[in-house]
Amino acid sequence: MSTMNGKAVLVTGGSRGIGAATALRLAQEGADVAFTYVAGEERANEVAARIEAAGRKALPLRADASDAGDAAGAVEWVADALGRIDVLVNNAGVGVVAPLESLALADVDRVLAVNVRGAFLAAQAAAARMDRGGRIITIGSCMTQRVPGPGGTLYAMSKSALIGLNKALARELGGRGITANIVHPGPVDTDMNPADGPYAADQASLTALGRFGTADEVAATVAFLAGPGAKYMTGAEFSVDGGHAA
Secondary structure, eight states: OOSOTTOEEEETTOSSHHHHHHHHHHHHTTOEEEEEESSOHHHHHHHHHHHHHTTSOEEEEEOOTTSHHHHHHHHHHHHHHHSOOOEEEEOOOOOOOOOGGGOOHHHHHHHHIIIIIHHHHHHHHHHHHOOTTOEEEEEOOGGGTOOOSTTOHHHHHHHHHHHHHHHHHHHHHGGGTOEEEEEEEOSBOSSSSOTTSTTHHHHHHTSSSSSOBOHHHHHHHHHHHHSGGGTTOOSEEEEESTTTTO
16 A cells, blocks of 8 residues: 655655665655666666656656755755655765775765765755655664774764764754654665675674665665654664664
8 A cells, every 4th residue: 555645755866776775665655756866867767767667756866965055956956846845865875984094085075075964955955845744764874883893984974973963853843743763774785785795795794684685675664764654753763784783
């Protein structure tokens, strides 16, 4: 049964991986889905075609979350195009995993611009256009709860900042009936981190289930948080990590 008929959704970074799986799942639940992408227009068009095949509107938009104008402007464009915005999924992110001493200022600026500032600006813009019942869902990381080895300083810092953002959004917007929650994926099989990659065995061994997750498994949790069953959940963290933090 569709749980999101008539809802308007924006998924940032929605042309591949967790973002694409989330965009498709929410379309299957009955939402019209806009999503942003930076590169890979062909893949974005493929995702759009699958959304339309599910009988929903698809609005792909080239936008870079590291650009302040794009981060907020994408929300405004979607709200105008669809007449409303009910759900924002802050998924766009970049990861630089490297020894602390090798990280350049450009790395720091890029990661924080996309992962933190972009998420803040999108949430700020969405909150201004959302009615009661709106949802802001942010994709965090299992590395906010457990950093299993060296090299993750910058990425873990950026994703940990989103926990504070999420809690503050819940308090800021709760009086208006808008919820904010964060989902922490563990090792997930995507193009950026394939389950058959050179570091996959080590990552899988850090989970209680001994395997990588799938983008669809993360998308299922996002869909639940966007749906009617989660209307009394806000300011919370949800791990989809195979027991990485256990």
